[in-house]
Amino acid sequence: MGPGALQAHRRGGGRPVHRLGRTADDLYGHGAGHERPPPRRRARTSPPxxxxxxxxxxxxxxxxxxxxxxxxxxxxxxxxxxxxxxxxxxxxxxxxxxxxxxxxxxxxxxxxxxxxxxxxxxxxxxxxxxxxxxxxxxxxxxxxxxxxxxxxxxxxxxxxxxxxxxxxxxxxxxxxxxxxxxxxxxxxxxRERIAVPASVADAGRRELERAGWDGRTPVLVVHPGAGGRTKQWPAQGFASVLESLEAIGRPMVVVHRGPADADAVAALRPRLARGVVLLEEPPLAGLAGVLSHASAYLGNDSGISHLAAALGVRSTVLFTADHVAWRPWLCTVEPLVVSTQTVEPADVDRVRRALAGPGG
Missing domain, CATH: 3.40.50 (Rossmann fold)
Incomplete structure (x- = not known):
């Protein structure tokens, strides 16, 4: 995986993590567009x-x-x-x-x-x-x-x-x-990443610590689901990539399951090594908190992948060729086109290298 890869960094239920087995109309100016608290106002002033x-x-x-x-x-x-x-x-x-x-x-x-x-x-x-x-x-x-x-x-x-x-x-x-x-x-x-509020990040850290995170081991979040089966890379593809991490220093793997992802996770679960953590249907803010501590992310074309990318997590997001237009907007995230019909060895190798980062 090479030096620096997966370095520790930085829908709705609430089930816990557990182990698996300028001027007002200056549109064309270049002022910052970052998130910020609303401006202060005098009492009883109702903003437009x-x-x-x-x-x-x-x-x-x-x-x-x-x-x-x-x-x-x-x-x-x-x-x-x-x-x-x-x-x-x-x-x-x-x-x-x-x-x-x-x-x-x-x-x-x-x-x-x-x-x-x-x-x-x-x-x-x-x-x-x-x-x-x-x-x-x-x-x-x-x-x-x-x-x-x-x-x-x-x-x-x-x-x-x-x-x-x-x-x-x-x-x-x-x-x-x-x-x-x-x-x-x-x-x-x-197109800059969203900064996660400290309270959200702290809650995410506590959730990971309850699952056994020591605060130092790199965290890899995996989301095998997607809004349609044609967007889902086969479970064997995910498993093959995760198995390849064994030889290069295994991160803490957290598999996310949303409300519509039961089948995708069920297909992946028997192929996973022991010690992998399952994050079941957390509130979206809770998931954002967990993602804020992830060193890397792997997932299909899905809302969760867009969230990981928007938060600035180093993300490997898998697309089919006809859906690349829905790529994330963050400048540093490139979509990776794979076949979702079969597991191609070349796709597995490209995903592994993308996940490993430079030198992987």
Whole structure:
């Protein structure tokens, strides 16, 4: 694995770890787009609300982080609120990417769909939530294919943007960024890793210590699941790579299992050496805390892989050739294309070398 490789560094239940057997509109400036606490305000001052709509899965929402940073930079005095699946919104709030989150399904957006008289565009339907009514601006990565929804939302919120759907070319994260920052060529300032809050990292350390971590042994987090079987590298591929670590100094291997990953983990489990740790369905913030102590990560094209990459973990993320557009946005993460139909020896060797790092 070579010097420096795997050096110790730095969905929802809650089952424990256990062993297996600038100016307000300066969009095109280059100010920092990092996460930060909201600006201080005088008492009783209500900041304007920027509401972002994204009901997608974890990986889809994490691909929007560069765009969310650009939105924050464009309107720095606004309160950035994300309407998403609750567990995803809570994660991005905890990590400081957004100021607040609301459940997407609570907004009553279905009332804006369908053919309505033009005069209906002048008043909010009764079941639309207060967040929609108060928003100074709305960015919607949702509903662009329904002209009635787009018309009604932009009529009710003049500063609303209903972004076009992802096209067939280019990286998805860049498409999302382009919907709010068109023409920006240098996106590097919005592609830096997310800094994990100390409280989240401390909780992750305690979780690993309960599983037997000594605080020094390198930690390798493995996620064998994915949103579809066509995205899953066979269990034997993961097992072959993990077996190869034996001869070069074994790290502490932590296998993550999310709510939809039971089959993938069950296929991998009999092939694993004793002493591997299973992390079962932790809250996303808890998983982020564990990942903050990982020296390396190995996983399929999945939301968990996007989280590991966004946190700056040295990540080997496995893609099929037709899904590379969904690659992570972090500058230092390169997707690795493999066959998910069979375990090819060449793929195993490339994954092993990528995981080992330079000189591996």
């Amino acid at each position: 609300l920027t509401l972002v709509l994204h009901p997608g899965a974890l990986g889809d929402v994490l691909l929007a982080i560069p765009a969310l940073r650009a939105i924050r930079q464009r309107w720095p005095d606004a309160r950035l609120t994300l309407a998403a699946q609750p567990r995803i919104g809570e994660l991005l709030t905890t990590l400081g990417v957004v100021d607040r989150s609301v459940a997407f399904d609570s907004l009553g957006l279905d009332a804006l769909f369908g053919d309505h008289p033009v005069e209906a565009d002048r008043a909010w339907p009764a079941r639309c939530a207060e967040e929609l009514r108060r928003a100074a601006r709305v960015v919607s990565w949702f509903g662009s294919r329904d002209p009635d929804f787009a018309r009604r939302l932009t009529s009710l919120v003049p500063c609303a943007l209903v972004a076009p759907s992802v096209g067939g070319h280019g990286a998805v994260w860049r498409h999302l960024l382009g919907t709010v920052a068109p023409g920006v060529e240098d996106a590097s300032r919005w």
